Amino acid sequence: MPEDNYRRVSLVLPVILITIGVLFLLHNWRPSFEPWGILLDYWPLILIFVGLGKIYDNYKRSRNPSAGPGIKVGTTVGILSFVVVLVLLFWHGRGVARRHGLYSSDFNHTSQTVDLQGAKSARANLEMSAGELTVSGDSQHALDADFRFTHAYDEPRVDYHVTDGVGEIRISQDAHPVRFGNTRNEWSLRFNKDLPLELRVEMGAGQGNLDFRDIPLTRLNLHLGAGQVDVDLTGDRKADLTADIEGGVGQANIRLPKKIGVIAEASGGIGSITTHGLKQDGGSYTNEAYGKSPATIRLKVSGGIGEIVLTQEP
Numbered sequence: 001m002p003e004d005n006y007r008r009v010s011l012v013l014p015v016i017l018i019t020i021g022v023l024f025l026l027h028n029w030r031p032s033f034e035p036w037g038i039l040l041d042y043w044p045l046i047l048i049f050v051g052l053g054k055i056y057d058n059y060k061r062s063r064n065p066s067a068g069p070g071i072k073v074g075t076t077v078g079i080l081s082f083v084v085v086l087v088l089l090f091w092h093g094r095g096v097a098r099r100h101g102l103y104s105s106d107f108n109h110t111s112q113t114v115d116l117q118g119a120k121s122a123r124a125n126l127e128m129s130a131g132e133l134t135v136s137g138d139s140q141h142a143l144d145a146d147f148r149f150t151h152a153y154d155e156p157r158v159d160y161h162v163t164d165g166v167g168e169i170r171i172s173q174d175a176h177p178v179r180f181g182n183t184r185n186e187w188s189l190r191f192n193k194d195l196p197l198e199l200r201v202e203m204g205a206g207q208g209n210l211d212f213r214d215i216p217l218t219r220l221n222l223h224l225g226a227g228q229v230d231v232d233l234t235g236d237r238k239a240d241l242t243a244d245i246e247g248g249v250g251q252a253n254i255r256l257p258k259k260i261g262v263i264a265e266a267s268g269g270i271g272s273i274t275t276h277g278l279k280q281d282g283g284s285y286t287n288e289a290y291g292k293s294p295a296t297i298r299l300k301v302s303g304g305i306g307e308i309v310l311t312q313e314p
Contacts, residue, residue, distance in 0.1 A: 053078030114143040119167030121196040127172040131185025137215030139190040261290035264299040277312025
């Protein structure tokens with residue numbers, strides 16, 4: 001049979017999807033299970049193992065070009081090898097954590113307050129490797145921040161200066177090797193309730209709980225590599241808001257106002273898009289207040305693998 005008349009089957013994508021699904025199930029059953037740090041550090045192994053497998057498959061096909069259809073053995077073994085390595089890393093990580101007492105309640109805690117210093121508006125840039133991020137808007141200052149972390153090298157740095165009435169806030173932490181065991185990296189940030197804010201968030205993996213009801217937010221750029229993000233954009237808004245939310249693997253839950261006009265564009269790679277209280281208008285979703293309220297929320301949400309949920313408040 002000529003080579004062009006058959007097709008070999010690759011199990012790479014099914015195995016990847018099954019692995020991701022198992023990791024999310026384990027995280028739901030046991031929230032203390034945090035695989036994202038290891039995945040972020042070791043994902044290049046997928047390219048290495050699958051690449052080696054493809055070399056083997058091409059070699060076998062060149063030796064026997066008349067072979068019938070079947071599974072791509074090398075590629076399949078390559079991705080299965082990656083899964084085995086992940087399992088060994090998770091298992092080893094648990095042992096290291098036990099030996100060093102990382103399952104105890106010991107952790108570091110720091111707090112920091114940033115005064116307004118004459119700022120009339122603010123731009124904030126958050127760069128978080130992995131963990132849990134909580135944002136709210138009940139501060140009298142430019143920012144009140146609380147940080148909890150297991151390792152001293154995870155302590156975030158807070159930089160702030162005011163230029164022409166605009167407060168520039170930057171919170172970041174250095175990238176470090178994979179974190180084993182039940183580590184903690186939690187940021188709780190409270191922004192000023194009266195200071196117009198532009199916010200940019202780069203988050204590798206974890207959980208985001210972002211409550212903007214009491215923040216005069218004018219722009220939001222959020223990128224989450226893997227995990228879940230809950231964003232509350234309700235509240236009485238006096239100015240337009242442009243929000244761009246992008247997730248790689250996971251779920252994005254967006255809560256939207258009823259009395260403020262909303263137009264949303266949502267697109268998912270492998271996953272689903274669910275809306276509650278919105279109507280589809282061409283390639284967008286709008287609410288009844290769109291085009292009628294003084295302020296408008298323009299939202300763009302995109303996801304790779306997972307679910308996007310847009311819900312209008314009652």
